[in-house]
Amino acid sequence: MDQYDVVIIGSGPGGYVCAIRAAQLGFKTALIEKYASLGGTCLNVGCIPSKALLDSSEHYFNAAHNFEEHGISHKDLKVNLEQMIKRKSQVVEQTVSGIDFLMKKNKIDVLQGMGSFVDKNTVKVTGDDAGEKEIKGKYIVIATGSKPNFFPGMEPDKERIITSTEALKLTEVPKKMVVVGGGVIGLELGSVYARLGTEITVLEFMDTIIPTMDRTMGKELQKVLKKEGFKFNFNHKVQKVENTGKGVKITALDKKDQEVSFEADYCLVSVGRKPYTDGLGLDNVGIKTDKQGRVETDDQLRTNVENIFAIGDVVKGAMLAHKASEEGTLVAEIIAGQKPHINYRLIPSVVYTWPEVAGVGYTQEELEKAGREFKTGTFPMRALGRARASGDIYGQVKILADKETDEILGIHMIGARTADLIAEAVVAMEYRASAEDLARMSHAHPTYAEAVKEAAMDATGSRSIHS
Numbered sequence: 331m332d333q334y335d336v337v338i339i340g341s342g343p344g345g346y347v348c349a350i351r352a353a354q355l356g357f358k359t360a361l362i363e364k365y366a367s368l369g370g371t372c373l374n375v376g377c378i379p380s381k382a383l384l385d386s387s388e389h390y391f392n393a394a395h396n397f398e399e400h401g402i403s404h405k406d407l408k409v410n411l412e413q414m415i416k417r418k419s420q421v422v423e424q425t426v427s428g429i430d431f432l433m434k435k436n437k438i439d440v441l442q443g444m445g446s447f448v449d450k451n452t453v454k455v456t457g458d459d460a461g462e463k464e465i466k467g468k469y470i471v472i473a474t475g476s477k478p479n480f481f482p483g484m485e486p487d488k489e490r491i492i493t494s495t496e497a498l499k500l501t502e503v504p505k506k507m508v509v510v511g512g513g514v515i516g517l518e519l520g521s522v523y524a525r526l527g528t529e530i531t532v533l534e535f536m537d538t539i540i541p542t543m544d545r546t547m548g549k550e551l552q553k554v555l556k557k558e559g560f561k562f563n564f565n566h567k568v569q570k571v572e573n574t575g576k577g578v579k580i581t582a583l584d585k586k587d588q589e590v591s592f593e594a595d596y597c598l599v600s601v602g603r604k605p606y607t608d609g610l611g612l613d614n615v616g617i618k619t620d621k622q623g624r625v626e627t628d629d630q631l632r633t634n635v636e637n638i639f640a641i642g643d644v645v646k647g648a649m650l651a652h653k654a655s656e657e658g659t660l661v662a663e664i665i666a667g668q669k670p671h672i673n674y675r676l677i678p679s680v681v682y683t684w685p686e687v688a689g690v691g692y693t694q695e696e697l698e699k700a701g702r703e704f705k706t707g708t709f710p711m712r713a714l715g716r717a718r719a720s721g722d723i724y725g726q727v728k729i730l731a732d733k734e735t736d737e738i739l740g741i742h743m744i745g746a747r748t749a750d751l752i753a754e755a756v757v758a759m760e761y762r763a764s765a766e767d768l769a770r771m772s773h774a775h776p777t778y779a780e781a782v783k784e785a786a787m788d789a790t791g792s793r794s795i796h797s
C-alpha cells in the first residue's frame with residue numbers, strides 16, 4: 331500500500347494549495363479528487379467561470395451603453411451567448427491545466443476518485459475506471475468543500491430551477507429570471523444576465539442585499555443595480571418554486587405575510603452553500619460535525635481525530651477561496667511544526683458586480699452593536715480625476731477608525747476596481763495602521779486608490795482635499 335506523509339481529500343483552492351505547501355515543506359503528498367478536473371468549485375463552477383462571464387457581459391453592456399460617450403460607434407451589436415460560454419470554458423480549462431502543471435512540478439501524486447476513510451490513517455479511493463485503491467497517510471486533510479444549498483419547496487431540477495452551476499452554462503439569454511437570495515452569488519450571476527438583457531427579480535428574505543457587508547455598501551449597490559433593471563423584493567419568504575414546463579412559478583410570502591407569485595423563464599436558487607461530506611466515511615473514524623454539517627475543528631484546524639485536519643468551505647467561517655487557501659497553507663505549516671496564524675477578521679470580502687464592492691474588518695453595524703466608539707471618513711469616487719477619465723464615477727470609500735487611537739477598524743468600498751483596491755486596506759490593517767498613517771502615504775495620481783487616502787484624510791479631521 332502506498333504510504334504518504336500528507337493525504338489531502340479534495341482539490342479546490344483549499345486542497346491544492348495545501349498539497350503544494352506540504353510538498354514545498356518536503357512531505358510526500360497525495361491529492362485525491364473525485365472529478366477528472368482539479369481546482370474544485372472555485373476553478374470549475376465558481377470564482378473563475380463566474381468572473382469570465384461577468385467580464386464578457388460587462389464588455390457587452392459597455393459597448394451597448396457607454397461606448398458612444400467615448401466616441402466609439404458601432405452597429406449590429408449582438409450577444410453571442412454560445413461564444414461567451416465557450417470562452418468561459420476555455421478560461422476554466424487553461425486555469426485547471428495550470429493546476430495539473432503545479433501538481434507535476436511539486437511531485438504531488440494525484441489520485442482521481444472518491445476518497446473515503448477506512449481508518450484514521452487509511453483512505454480508500456474509488457475511481458470510475460481505476461477501481462479501488464487504499465493509501466496510507468500520516469496526516470490527512472479534509473478539503474471537500476461545499477455544494478449549493480436550498481430549502482424545502484425550492485429543490486433545483488437543474489433545468490428551470492437552477493443553481494449557480496447551471497447558470498454558468500445556459501444556452502439562451504432568458505427574458506426573465508427570478509433570483510432567490512440577494513447574496514454575492516445571486517447578484518453576480520444576476521448581473522451577468524441583466525447586462526445581456528434579462529429582467530432580473532430578486533427575492534430576499536432579509537431587508538437588504540449582501541447583508542453580511544457594511545450596510546452602506548448594500549444600499550449603494552442596490553441603487554445601481556436598480557438602474558441596470560434589477561427588481562428587488564425584500565422580506566420575502568419563498569414557499570414554493572415550480573417548473574411549469576416553459577418556465578417557473580414562484581410563490582412567496584411578502585412582508586405582510588400575503589401570498590404573492592412571480593413567473594419567469596428560470597429561477598436561480600442562490601441561498602448559500604452547505605458543507606459537503608457525503609460518502610467521505612466520517613463515521614468510520616468518528617469525526618464530529620456541527621448542526622450545519624461542518625466538520626468541527628480547533629483553532630489549528632485539527633478535527634477531534636488528532637492526525638486529521640479540515641479546511642475551507644467544509645469548516646466554519648467565510649466560504650471564500652482565499653480563506654480556504656490560507657487554511658491549506660496553515661495546516662501544511664502546522665504539520666511541519668511551524669506556528670502560522672490566520673487573522674480571520676482581515677479576510678476581505680468582494681462582490682464582483684459593477685460597481686465592485688469590497689470590505690475588510692468591522693462593519694459600522696458591528697461596531698455600533700459592540701458599543702465601540704469610532705469615527706468615519708468617506709470619499710466619493712466621482713471626485714477623482716481617474717474616475718471621470720474612465721467614466722466609472724460611481725461609489726465611495728468608507729473608513730472606520732477608533733475614535734481615541736485612530737486605529738483603522740474597517741474599510742469598505744464600492745466602485746471600479748475595489749476588488750483590487752481592498753488589498754491596500756488589508757495591508758494597512760495587518761500592520762494596525764491608523765487612518766493618519768494612510769492619509770500621509772503617497773498614492774499615485776490619477777488612480778482610484780486616491781479615494782482610500784482621501785477617505786483616511788476625512789476620517790482624521792475633515793481634511794480631505796478633493797471633496
Ligand SMILES: Cc1cc2nc3c(=O)[nH]c(=O)nc-3n(C[C@H](O)[C@H](O)[C@H](O)COP(=O)(O)OP(=O)(O)OC[C@H]3O[C@@H](n4cnc5c(N)ncnc54)[C@H](O)[C@@H]3O)c2cc1C
Nearest residue numbers: 340342344364370371372376377445475642643649650651
Ligand atoms: C458561482 C460561485 C462563485 C464564486 N466566486 C467566488 C469568488 O469570486 N471569490 C471567492 O473567494 N470565492 C468564490 N466562491 C466560493 C469558492 O468557490 C469556495 O469558497 C471555494 O471553492 C472553497 O474551496 P474548498 O477548497 O474548500 O472547496 P471546493 O472548491 O468546493 O473543492 C472541494 C473539492 O473536493 C472534491 N471532493 C469532495 N468530496 C470528495 C471526496 N470524498 N473525494 C474526493 N474529492 C472530493 C470536490 O469534487 C471538489 O473538487 C464562489 C462560489 C460559487 C459557487
